Amino acid sequence: MDGLTEGIPPLVDQYSHGAVHGEVGLGEFETHLAEAAGATGPAPPGTTFFDSRAGLAVRRWCPPLLGLEPHCAPVRYLARRRELGAYRAGHLLLRGTGIGTFLLDSRAPGGLTSPAELARAAEGRAHEVVRLEALAARTADTAGGTDVFLARTAEELYAAARTATAFASGAASCDDTPPGAAEVREAAGRWLRARRTGEAPADPVLGRYLLWSAVATGLPVQLHCPDPRRLTGFLGATASRGVDLVLLPDPWHRRPAAQLAATFPHVYADVGTRPGETLREAPFGKLLFSTGARGPAELYVVAARLFVRAMQRLMGDWVADGWCRAAEAGRITALVAAGTARRVYRLDAATG
Structure with a gap:
C-alpha cells in the first residue's frame, strides 16, 4: 500500500494557526490535547487526555521524530522534549510532518x-x-469614528490583497447581495460605540460587508462557516465574480461542503484529515487538505500522518475494488494533498 503514495509532493496545509514558541509543560500539553479531542474541562479523575485518539496519535507518531520508541510513556516523551529544548524539538517535529x-x-x-x-x-x-474580522478589529482600534473606520478598512483590505495569499471570513451566513452603504454605516457605528479594544465584529451586516469586499479583490476567500449550506445563496451569487471560495466547515458538515463544491465551479472544500468522507461527494480537484493545527508542533505531525494514512487506506480499497489503478490513486492523492491548493491559492506564481 505504501507504493500508492510514492511520488506524492510535499503537503500543502491550507489552514492552521501556528506552533507554540517555548516549552510546553504537561498541563499546557493536556489542554491542547483536549482541544484536539474536542473536549472541554479537565480529564475524568484518574485519566489523562493522552487517553484519547489525539493522545494515542501523538504517542504513535511523534516520539520517533525525537529519537524515542513509539508509544513511550507521556512523561518520558515530554522529558525528551525538554532535554532537546523547545527550539530543537519543534524543528524536528515540523520537519517530520511532510508538509512543505x-x-x-x-x-x-x-x-x-x-x-x-x-x-x-x-x-x-x-x-x-488574512482574517477579515481581525483586520477590522485592528482598524477599529485606531479609527476615530464610523467614516474613518470604513475608509481605513477599505484601504487596509486592498493593501492586504497585495501581499496576502487569501482572505478568511468567519461569517455564519451571507445574503446573495452586498449590504447597502447606509446599512453598513449604521451597523459600524453601533458596533464602534459598544466594542472594547481588540474586539472583532460579530454583527452579521459587517460580516457580509467584509466578505463582499474581500470577494471584490479577486483573492481566494476561505469561508469558515460551521454549516456551509447557510451560504448557498452567496455561493450562487458569486459564481461570475472570478474568485475562488474554499469551504472550511465543522467536521460534521464536510460532506455537504463537498457537495456544494461539486455544485459550484468556483467553490472548493476542505477535507481535514478524513478524506474518505468527501472524496465520494466531489471531483477530486475540488478538495484540499488542512491540519487546522494550533499550538504544539505535534498537532501538525498527527494531522499530516492521519491524512496520509487515510488516503492510503482509501486508495488501497479503490485499487483493490477496481475503481482505479495504482498510478491513478497516486495522482488523486497528490491532487488532494497539494495540487489543488497550489492551483487555487496560486502558490506556484508566488514561488510557494
Missing part, C-alpha cells in the same frame, strides 16, 4: 509562530491568510 507549505490564519494570538518563523522551523514555505 503552510497557510496561516492571521487572527492567531501572540505566542504562536508567524508565517516566516514557521517556514524557517519547518524548512518549508508559509503564507498569510
